Amino acid sequence: xxxxxxxxxxxxxxxxxxxxxxxxxxxxxxxxxxxxxxxxxxxxxxxxxxxxxxxxxxxxxxxxxxxxxxxxxxxxxxxxxxxxxxxxxxxxxxxxxxxxxxxxxxxxxxxxxxxxxxxxxxxxxxxxxxxxxxxxxxxxxxxxxxxxxxxxxxxxxxxxxxxxxxxxxxxxxxxxxxxxxxxxxxxxxxxxxxxxxxxxxxxxxxxxxxxxxxxxxxxxxxxxxxxxxxxxxxxxxxxxxxxxxxxxxxxxxxxxxxxxxxxxxxxxxxxxxxxxxxxxxxxxxxxxxxxxxxxxxxxxxxxxxxxxxxxxxxxxxxxxxxxxxxxxxxxxxxxxxxxxxxxxxxxxxxxxxxxxxxxxxxxxxxxxxxxxxxxxxxxxxxxxxxxxxxxxxxxxxxxxxxxxxxxxxxxxxxxxxxxxxxxxxxxxxxxxxxxxxxxxxxxxxxxxxxxxxxxxxxxxxxxxxxxxxxxxxxxxxxxxxxxxxxxxxxxxxxxxxxxxxxxxxxxxxxxxxxxxxxxxxxxxxxxxxxxxxxxxxxxxxxxxxxxxxxxxxxxxxxxxxxxxxxxxxxxxxxxxxxxxxxxxxxxxxxxxxxxxxxxxxxxxxxxxxx
Amino acid sequence: xxxxxxxxxxxxxxxxxxxxxxxxxxxxxxxxxxxxxxxxxxxxxxxxxxxxxxxxxxxxxxxxxxxxxxxxxxxxxxxxxxxxxxxxxxxxxxxxxxxxxxxxxxxxxxxxxxxxxxxxxxxxxxxxxxxxxxxxxxxxxxxxxxxxxxxxxxxxxxxxxxxxxxxxxxxxxxxxxxxxxxxxxxxxxxxxxxxxxxxxxxxxxxxxxxxxxxxxxxxxxxxxxxxxxxxxxxxxxxxxxxxxxxxxxxxxxxxxxxx
Numbered sequence: 084x085x086x087x088x089x090x091x092x093x094x095x096x097x098x099x100x101x102x103x104x105x106x107x108x109x110x111x112x113x114x115x116x117x118x119x120x121x122x123x124x125x126x127x128x129x130x131x132x133x134x135x136x137x138x139x140x141x142x143x144x145x146x147x148x149x150x151x152x153x154x155x156x157x158x159x160x161x162x163x164x165x166x167x168x169x170x171x172x173x174x175x176x177x178x179x180x181x182x183x184x185x186x187x188x189x190x191x192x193x194x195x196x197x198x199x200x201x202x203x204x205x206x207x208x209x210x211x212x213x214x215x216x217x218x219x220x221x222x223x224x225x226x227x228x229x230x231x232x233x234x235x236x237x238x239x240x241x242x243x244x245x246x247x248x249x250x251x252x253x254x255x256x257x258x259x260x261x262x263x264x265x266x267x268x269x270x271x272x273x274x275x276x277x278x279x280x281x282x283x284x285x286x287x288x289x290x291x292x293x294x295x296x297x298x299x300x301x302x303x304x305x306x307x308x309x310x311x312x313x314x315x316x317x318x319x320x321x322x323x324x325x326x327x328x329x330x331x332x333x334x335x336x337x338x339x340x341x342x343x344x345x346x347x348x349x350x351x352x353x354x355x356x357x358x359x360x361x362x363x364x365x366x367x368x369x370x371x372x373x374x375x376x377x378x379x380x381x382x383x384x385x386x387x388x389x390x391x392x393x394x395x396x397x398x399x400x401x402x403x404x405x406x407x408x409x410x411x412x413x414x415x416x417x418x419x420x421x422x423x424x425x426x427x428x429x430x431x432x433x434x435x436x437x438x439x440x441x442x443x444x445x446x447x448x449x450x451x452x453x454x455x456x457x458x459x460x461x462x463x464x465x466x467x468x469x470x471x472x473x474x475x476x477x478x479x480x481x482x483x484x485x486x487x488x489x490x491x492x493x494x495x496x497x498x499x500x501x502x503x504x505x506x507x508x509x510x511x512x513x514x515x516x517x518x519x520x521x522x523x524x525x526x527x528x529x530x531x532x533x534x535x536x537x538x539x540x541x542x543x544x545x546x547x548x549x550x551x552x553x554x555x556x557x558x559x560x561x562x563x564x565x566x567x568x569x570x571x572x573x574x575x576x577x578x579x580x581x582x583x584x585x586x587x588x589x590x591x592x593x594x595x596x597x598x599x600x601x602x603x604x605x606x607x608x609x610x611x612x613x614x615x616x617x618x619x620x621x622x623x624x625x626x627x628x629x630x631x632x633x634x635x636x637x638x639x640x641x642x643x644x645x646x647x648x649x650x651x652x653x654x655x656x657x658x659x660x661x662x663x664x665x666x667x668x669x670x671x672x673x674x675x676x677x678x679x680x681x682x683x684x685x686x687x688x689x690x691x692x693x
Numbered sequence: 694x695x696x697x698x699x700x701x702x703x704x705x706x707x708x709x710x711x712x713x714x715x716x717x718x719x720x721x722x723x724x725x726x727x728x729x730x731x732x733x734x735x736x737x738x739x740x741x742x743x744x745x746x747x748x749x750x751x752x753x754x755x756x757x758x759x760x761x762x763x764x765x766x767x768x769x770x771x772x773x774x775x776x777x778x779x780x781x782x783x784x785x786x787x788x789x790x791x792x793x794x795x796x797x798x799x800x801x802x803x804x805x806x807x808x809x810x811x812x813x814x815x816x817x818x819x820x821x822x823x824x825x826x827x828x829x830x831x832x833x834x835x836x837x838x839x840x841x842x843x844x845x846x847x848x849x850x851x852x853x854x855x856x857x858x859x860x861x862x863x864x865x866x867x868x869x870x871x872x873x874x875x876x877x878x879x880x881x882x883x884x885x886x887x888x889x890x891x892x893x894x895x896x897x898x899x900x901x902x903x904x905x906x907x908x909x910x911x912x913x914x915x916x917x918x919x920x921x922x923x924x925x926x927x928x929x930x931x932x933x934x935x936x937x938x939x940x941x942x943x944x945x946x947x948x949x950x951x952x
Contacts, residue, residue: 132756133814134850135764190831196823198839198846198885205833223843229763230846240818249814272803296703301759332938335735336704341761424935441847445918446762449780450737603752608804611751 084604091543092536095276097394100126100246101526102519103266103281105253105337107307108136109228110491110518111218111287112235117519119242123526126279127239128251128268130303137289137301138511141228142442143343144210144220145512146505147185151206155693158182162683163690164651167370168214168400168641169470169499171655172321175679176477177497179686181506181513188512189221197234199223199662211349212504214400216374216693220505225344225442227654231508251277253307254616256284256487257544258315258532263486264534267542274606276546278539282529283486283522286312287515290469290492291624293617295574296566298466299331299342305617306624308493309472313623313663318483320660320674321471322496322624322643323632326412326502327575329404331465333422338450340465343425343443345504347460350439351386352427354408355459356416363396364424366407371399386430402501402641405464409575412463422463428456464575468507470498470641471631474660480518486525488565490518500640518595549601549615558599558614565592565621568661573629578645582633596622627661630669697731699744704733708783711791712741714753718804723791726750732783739767739778742794742806754805762916765851769806770795775853775914797856809854816871819899823882824890838886845925847917850874854911854921860904867902870904873911873921880925883932897933902926 085690101517102118104111107129118125129136148161162182166173193207200208207479211219223230239245273671282455288308292300308614309319348354356362357497375396376382385410385411397404408423427436433456437444440455447453449459473482475496480488491511498506547559572585596619601612637651638644656676664670679687697706711933712730717723728745739760746753753806757767760779767778772786772793800808825832854873879896882888896902905926906952912921919925936942 130765131758131766132810135758135766137759139764139849139941140759140761194825194829194833196882196885198834198842200843201834201836201839205835206831208836223846226763226847230848233846233850237817237822240814241822249811272807272809301764303758336702336733337736337740338761339702442763449762450782461710557747558745558749559751563747588796601752604752605718605721605752605804606722608754608807609752610746614751 084552086544086547086550088540088543091276093545095278095539097278097280098126099280099394099531100124101281102283102285102522103128103279104287104420105266105627106136106491107133107247107306108138108289108491109235109288109508110515111285112232112239113512113515114285114287114519114522115239115245116235116491117516118523119245121520121523121527123244123523124283125245126248127245128248128253130250130271132249133247134232136232136305138228138232138508140299140301140342141231141508142225142342143212143349144222144227144505145189145231145336145508146212146215146219147189147509148182148219149186149189149207149209149221151202152218153207156219157693158185158231159686159690160216160693161185161219163505163687164215165497166499166687168501168503170501170641170650171499173478173499173519174496174676175683177514179683180517181497181510184513185509187508188516192231192234192512195229195234197230197636199230210346211394211398212345213348213398214503215505220349222346223439224438225346227508235422239429252616253311253614256311256315257538257542258484259535259538260570261485262532263484264532264538267539267546269546272608274609276543278534280531280534282526282531285518285522286473286487286489286493287491287518288493290472291621292466294569294621294625294628295466296570297331297340299328299340300466306620307550307617308489309627310620310623312473312482312484312487313627315484316661316663317487318660319472319495319627319660320474320629322661323630323635324470325466325628326401326468326498326641326654327405327464328467329401329408329464330425330462332451333418333461333463334420335451341446342465342467343460343462344440345401346440347425347427349618350427351430352397352425353395354397354404355424355426356411357412357418358416358436362411362416363399363404363407366403366410367396367399368403375399395584400501401423401504406643408463416648418461420461422461424459425462426459427434428458463605466595468492468502471495479521481516481521486529488518489640490514490521500642510675517649545615548597549599549612552599554600556595558611560594561592561599562614562618562621565618565625569625573625573632576643576645577632579633582629585629586626586633589622589629592622593626627669630671631659631661634671660680699733699740702740704736706731706733707894708732709787710741712745713791713793714742714745714806715795716753716805719802723802734784736783737779738771738776738781738783738794740794741783742778746765754803754807756807763849765849765916768797768851768853768856775856777851777853777916780916791948797852799862800852800855812867813850813855813874816875817878818881820875820878821890821892821895823885823888825887826889832887834886840886841924842881844919845877847919848874848877849917851916853914853916857910857914859908859910866901866904870901873905873926875900876902876905876926876929877919877921880929881928893933895937896929897937899926902933903930905930
């Protein structure tokens with residue numbers, strides 16, 4: 084197809100707003116509430132229908148030190164757990180405000196209409212999860228993400244000053260003179276090209292799990308926010324830290340990677356190898372040895388609520404459990420389909436299991452023809468979450484590009500080298516609100532700056548590139564190949580040789596991705612067009628991830644190097660900040676976190692002793 | 694036949710089926726297109742549709758997100774039955790030589806398997822939101838009092854119930870009745886122990902609870918197994934009846950009006 088940029092330019096649909104929110108998961112929706120409450124106009128754009136974003140898939144819960152189940156809990160313990168789980172590589176400013184604001188964000192959700200499971204005293208019930216010292220996750224069975232997104236969705240739709248564009252994707256951020264002027268995209272249903280002019284833009288686009296073959300992520304997580312910001316000179320960091328969740332389904336093939344909630348272990352589920360041995364006792368790292376039970380007897384006492392017993396090792400942080408399962412499989416003690424056995428059937432009654440884990444019961448019964456109240460599940464690691472992403476200011480969530488903010492999985496810092504389960508949903512609420520507040524503040528203090536005609540025309544070319552004559556790459560095939568290579572060269576365990584090979588392959592993909600082909604003669608709901616643009620973003624994030632992983636010469640949290648198997652103390656505070664170099668390739672800059680201030684050091688110690 | 698492996702999942706594709714998929718948009722001719730697709734027996738229908746996209750029809754329109762039965766995006770009619778394609782296993786169609794996939798019939802077609810479901814989002818907007826008691830920072834509610842609404846809140850908005858409901862599907866009473874999904878949404882709010890809003894008039898008049906004549910087709914297709922009619926619509930009907938048709942209550946409201 085011949086693309087006439089001038090003709091296209093005339094037909095663009097234009098919108099103006101104070102704050103443009105890109106993404107309608109938990110962070111985007113919560114940000115929009117702040118914008119609306121500040122009395123400003125906001126537009127939310129969402130790649131899919133409202134309420135379908137990846138947040139909906141979150142299962143286990145949202146962590147906040149409400150202290151409803153164990154009154155010993157407080158923000159300091161949550162702060163300490165988050166830092167420790169992140170292997171002390173976290174942005175402590177974010178971790179502090181996160182731990183402090185979490186309870187209020189959860190209670191506020193209840194006033195919006197969320198209905199969490201209850202304690203006997205009629206308060207929000209909290210469950211145990213990996214790395215959290217006390218029961219801390221507000222939850223609704225194992226469908227907490229659905230509760231969260233539906234609640235926020237139903238709140239947002241009633242604001243007169245918020246417009247929602249469903250099934251609309253952004254293809255380019257408009258940045259001129261170091262400042263945002265808006266964003267350009269397209270309506271997936273009609274194929275129309277859209278221009279959004281905005282004073283502030285919030286990126287709430289999520290992570291990039293779809294870069295990997297085995298993943299728990301939905302199709303939407305293609306690194307759009309990361310890649311688009313990078314293309315405009317934005318800075319990313321911690322891109323080497325990808326969380327592999329220890330318990331994805333490994334069978335049947337069709338659902339390989341689909342998440343099995345950590346709530347199964349929170350409710351008492353245990354991991355066994357093919358010899359029937361409860362192997363996690365052999366994998367307790369030195370830094371956690373005082374927190375975890377050493378015998379099955381002690382672990383079982385803890386499950387019954389004995390306050391003096393320590394936690395079972397199945398509830399170690401996700402990085403540790405993933406690597407343990409991988410080691411067992413490698414040693415020949417894996418389950419028939421190459422995972423470990425996760426057993427809740429022998430630990431809880433069928434009634435308890437169905438009440439606490441209804442969606443797991445349903446998922447296995449439907450998709451694997453397996454009754455989890457009777458038999459163990461087979462599970463193995465699955466790419467789940469990006470700790471890294473866009474580098475933000477720890478107070479305002481603003482990026483290095485003026486007027487662009489980031490919140491949720493697309494942002495980096497809070498989770499350090501490894502995220503604790505349950506901290507993600509709360510992250511969306513806490514930092515969605517903060518990003519919304521500061522984006523609104525900026526919008527009030529600034530005037531709308533018009534994007535230039537030249538910039539808009541550049542955006543048209545980027546958006547319509549897949550329709551160009553001569554393109555011949557099948558976007559589905561290149562995606563499948565990319566996922567395979569990422570798994571092979573930048574997966575759970577990495578080494579220099581593999582990653583260098585991986586980067587060579589990825590640069591080939593980058594060349595080929597310029598020729599991905601949108602088929603058919605209509606732009607209306609054209610899946611090949613959508614997939615083509617998504618693939619371009621995934622290739623870029625893949626390159627950045629691998630570049631960062633090559634740079635970090637240690638093993639820390641979710642980043643494991645076979646050639647550098649130990650953590651290096653000198654690297655705890657080192658951040659690898661990546662931006663686009665003049666030759667189009669990423670350049671890496673080293674930055675250092677400040678030392679933890681005395682008051683937070685003290686908070687951490689008090690958390691430790693609680 | 695040489696062994697064929699799926700490009701995404703690595704599954705061995707050792708079976709074959711003729712998939713007829715509805716192609717075409719609101720602006721073009723609409724017809725059934727046949728694709729012969731290889732598959733693995735443990736796969737779901739959505740896997741096969743994805744294979745059609747990758748191998749035969751890259752521009753095929755299909756709405757999907759999570760492929761785990763949690764988001765409610767991939768609703769369609771498989772051999773005439775409203776289903777989530779991601780939860781419909783090929784092993785439930787053993788030995789089938791062919792299969793037909795069409796979009797939901799109740800909503801206007803956009804393209805191929807994608808329909809325009811925006812009417813549902815408009816309806817939802819008309820429902821008055823949850824109203825907590827004023828001045829409280831936290832709610833005290835007991836599990837036995839929220840069990841009922843937690844069942845309703847399992848809804849993933851796949852709109853299969855809307856697709857099935859004959860008031861909408863056959864009689865097209867989109868102005869008279871909000872459909873089972875929104876009866877459930879209204880029930881969530883009405884039976885919330887702490888909600889302070891009054892929606893009873895709208896439930897009867899605007900959203901048309903009386904239009905439902907309890908054929909229970911909606912609850913049969915609900916992938917979340919919500920007892921839409923039994924636990925949601927019938928109790929709502931009772932509440933409306935209590936308010937509008939109970940002689941004692943009617944007398945009270947007459948007296949109120951006279952005063």
